[in-house]
Amino acid sequence: MHANILDLPADPNGPFHGPLAHAFACAAHISVNNGAPWNSPDRGCSCCDAWQKREELAQDWGIDSPDAWRRQQDALLDGTSSNQVASLLLQLRQQAAWQTGAPAQPAMWDQAIAGWCQQNGQDNSVYQHLRGTAGMILEYENRFVTDGLFPPGAVVNDIRAWDLGRGANMARWGLHCGYTDPRTAHWYAVRASELARQYYGSWAEFSAGYILGRCLHFDNGQFGFRYTDPLAVHHTMMAHPHSPWLHVPFHL
The missing domain is CATH 1.10.10 (Arc Repressor Mutant, subunit A)
Structure with missing residues (x-):
């Protein structure tokens, strides 16, 4: 494949169609960048075990308990923008x-x-x-x-995708850490995708909103890896023959 098209592993036991697959496709910017199966039902990365993930969430998010996880999960999906x-x-x-x-x-x-x-x-x-x-x-x-992310004249109208994509993945991280059960985690993931469909009209629009939100938070106009990493994921998801963005309708 072309150099900027990443591997796109999938979990054979994960969903490929329907609301939960749509939810995990909303989290693809994180899971694909981390080398994890995009549709894994219980983890959003492939790099660590439950203990390591709890350490990471405590350091990066201040999440150190099931209650703290739920508060952060609710905040990501409350419909307001973090920026x-x-x-x-x-x-x-x-x-x-x-x-x-x-x-x-x-x-x-x-x-x-x-x-x-x-x-x-x-x-x-x-x-x-x-x-x-x-x-x-x-x-x-x-x-x-x-960079071919969207056509001339297009603009980003909403950056809530940055919160919703993280929210869909946070649901899996909570399950990965043992902070919640599968039913609750999957409910939160599907809720994130429901909100995404309220604010965006396509996978491409959602992706642009996510990337802009991420870059305004981390990259500060530098166009470093905080930009180039999600750009590579975007091109992968828009072109890979097995991408859910090509096979799962954005509006179910």
Whole structure:
């Protein structure tokens, strides 16, 4: 296969169709990047045992008990974005586009940002911070076009995929750690995929939202491995002949 197409292992005992397969396909950015079967019913990585996964969740997420796992799981699926600034900016751009009936150009977006700051009593420092984040979003979207992630003129309207993809995988991590049972873990995973279908129209849109959310959190405009790793997963999921993104309809 082409160099940027990764291996895509699957668990023969995992789901290949239906709501649970859709849920695990939402978590593919994590499982595939970690070399795990995309449809594994009980683990989102292939690199560690239950004890090691508990150590990892404690260090990276502050999760050290079943209650802590459930609180984090609920937070990822509560329908709000973990990046409120970026979500506000995307909302302002979308509102500007609705008002004019045409895609919002950067100057129009900047006017919307300035208007929001004025209406909400925010000073110039807030305005400059928002402008900087908006500029970074534009840089990522331009790079998405260059790298074939989406077509010219396309934009990301929502980054909740970043939370929902992690939420679908967190369900499996909870099971992997012994913090929950299969029925509860799979309910949470399916709930993540239900929410994804509310906010996105296709696997490609969901993936772009996930990658932008991840990059704004980790990459900060550097276009390092925090960008190139999910880009490789995206191309794999959009092209691999066994990809669930090609065989599981986004809207079931």
